[in-house]
Amino acid sequence: VRYFAHLDNPEKIQYRKEDIKAHCGAEIEHHLSISSNEKAIMKREIQSLIREKDFIEYADLLDYLLDAQLYELLDVANSHTLLFGKYIASRKYKRQGA
Incomplete structure (x- = not known):
């Protein structure tokens, strides 16, 4: 399927994933x-x-992605809550120490 859609x-x-049709119960x-x-x-x-939006709260990232309708990124x-939560917290703490 991925091959035929060139994903x-x-x-x-x-090709748009939404346009692919399954047949015979596949x-x-x-x-x-x-x-x-x-x-x-x-x-x-x-x-x-x-970095671009200078988020220092994880909730702000999630709200932005939701509001911008960037659902795959959301x-x-x-x-990956741990990854991005820690990254944002690290940016916040770095700023406080500067």
């Missing part, structure tokens, strides 16, 4: 889940966003 080949035409959601490479890219994107942020 792992950004240089090829990208469940393709498992194959359409975010790859580890895509997840790593999204984590870097979230970290850059934290899902990644929610599933």
